[in-house]
Amino acid sequence: MKYPISKIAQQIPPSGIRQFFDLVIGMKDIISLGVGEPDFVTPWNIRESAIFSLEEGYTSYTSNKGLLELRKEVAHHLLRKHGLEYDPEEEILITVGVSEAKDLVMRAILNKNDKVLIAEPSYVSYRPLTELAGGKAVYLHTPKDTGFKLLPKQIEKACDKKTRAILLNYPSNPTGTSYTKKELTGIAKVAEKKNLLVISDEIYGDLTYDFEHTPFPTLPGMKKRTVYLNGFSKAYAMTGWRVGYACGPREIISLRADGCHRGA
Ligand SMILES: Cc1ncc(COP(=O)(O)O)c(C=O)c1O
Numbered sequence: 001m002k003y004p005i006s007k008i009a010q011q012i013p014p015s016g017i018r019q020f021f022d023l024v025i026g027m028k029d030i031i032s033l034g035v036g037e038p039d040f041v042t043p044w045n046i047r048e049s050a051i052f053s054l055e056e057g058y059t060s061y062t063s064n065k066g067l068l069e070l071r072k073e074v075a076h077h078l079l080r081k082h083g084l085e086y087d088p089e090e091e092i093l094i095t096v097g098v099s100e101a102k103d104l105v106m107r108a109i110l111n112k113n114d115k116v117l118i119a120e121p122s123y124v125s126y127r128p129l130t131e132l133a134g135g136k137a138v139y140l141h142t143p144k145d146t147g148f149k150l151l152p153k154q155i156e157k158a159c160d161k162k163t164r165a166i167l168l169n170y171p172s173n174p175t176g177t178s179y180t181k182k183e184l185t186g187i188a189k190v191a192e193k194k195n196l197l198v199i200s201d202e203i204y205g206d207l208t209y210d211f212e213h214t215p216f217p218t219l220p221g222m223k224k225r226t227v228y229l230n231g232f233s234k235a236y237a238m239t240g241w242r243v244g245y246a247c248g249p250r251e252i253i254s255l256r257a258d259g260c261h262r263g264a
Contacts, residue, residue, distance in 0.1 A: 012128045036173050036204070038237040046236060065254070066094020066245070074245050082215050084223070090250040094243065098203045098231045099125060101246040102167075105199055105227050106133035108255050109164060116199075117158055117166040119150050123173045123201070130167075138163070148175035152186040156194060165197040168216060171204040181214045188219045198226045203244070206235035217247070224249060 024032045031039075041047075058067075065071065071088035078084040086092050095101040102125065110116070112134045118126045120139035127137040140158055142148045155166060168187070171178040179187070191198050200216040217223040231244025246253060 008131055012131065015124045035239075036234060037239045038234065040237055042237050042241070046238065050241075062094075065092070070094055071245075074247070078215075078247065082218055084215065084217055084228075084247075086247045087250070090254045091247055093246045093253050095231075095246055096244070097233060097242045098201060098229045098244040100242075101229045101231070101244050102126070102199070102201065103129050103132075105229075105246060105248075105252065106130055106135060108252050109197060110135035113162060114164045115160070115162045117155060117163060117196075119148075119167075119169070119172065121148070121174055122167075123169055126167055126169075135164075136162070142175070142177075148172065148177040149179060149183065150187065152190045155187060155190045159190075159194040159196070163194065163196065165199055166191065167199045167201065169201040169203075171208055171213075173204065178208060178211075178213065180211060181219075184214055184216060184219055188216070188222050191225060192221060196225070198222065199229065200226055201229045203229065203231055203234050205230065227252060 020034045021032060024030050024034070068088065071092040071094060074092050074094075075086050075088040078086060093101070093104070095104065106116070106129050110130070110133045114135045115138050116126075116130045116135050117138050117140055118130070119142045121142070122139075127139075130137040138158055140150055140154055142150055150168075166187075187198075190196070198216055202213070202215055205213040205215065215228060217226040217228045227246055227248035229244065229246050232238040232241060233244065
């Protein structure tokens with residue numbers, strides 16, 4: 001049988017890093033430096049709570065936006081840690097990892113051929129997710145001599161009438177580079193000038209050791225134009241649990257999220 005396959009899906013190359021991961025998975029005496037993952041299992045207090053929740057019967061459909069208790073905890077955490085205020089009812093969405101969060105954001109914001117600026121090198125799924133949503137990924141080269149950083153003037157130059165968003169990821173996978181508050185302020189000014197939505201994948205934010213990590217929505221005026229993505233995979237050694245979240249303007253986060261249950 002000749003199966004119908006989408007043209008876009010056909011054009012997306014397989015992930016090299018995943019092929020490598022599958023190759024070494026289960027091999028003894030090999031340290032895999034491929035996927036970004038802590039080298040220890042989820043701490044026992046987290047595993048124990050999950051077991052207890054299952055025993056208590058937390059096994060049913062949740063709201064489309066995720067369990068309200070969890071959204072409230074995410075809101076508390078962001079307020080405590082970064083002074084960021086998000087309404088758990090309307091501005092926080094629980095997702096299947098940051099991976100689903102990115103997919104949903106792209107689908108929510110892009111129309112055909114809308115452009116998204118992405119640093120190159122970048123995390124492997126950014127381009128496919130942009131293209132599957134009908135958009136175009138515009139790569140901005142970040143060479144070693146700029147410390148693999150995007151520069152404000154480079155971003156400004158790349159913008160045209162079809163540019164809708166910039167996807168930031170800091171600390172970056174794969175380069176490890178991150179941005180100081182001053183550097184981020186430069187990017188924020190361009191985002192304002194060019195009316196860009198900023199999708200900020202900060203999944204490695206808690207693994208910043210050399211200076212304080214600045215979440216993009218904490219910069220003046222940026223909360224309203226940022227979709228902040230984070231999750232539990234890296235900071236809590238929970239990669240297999242598949243839990244992440246997206247926080248941002250209710251117009252994007254709550255878009256069609258009310259109504260039926262996810263999966264129903
Ligand atoms: C930059 C970046 N974003 C997102 C992810 C995926 O995160 P999650 O496990 O929450 O889907 C990864 C995983 O390696 C990553 O490196």
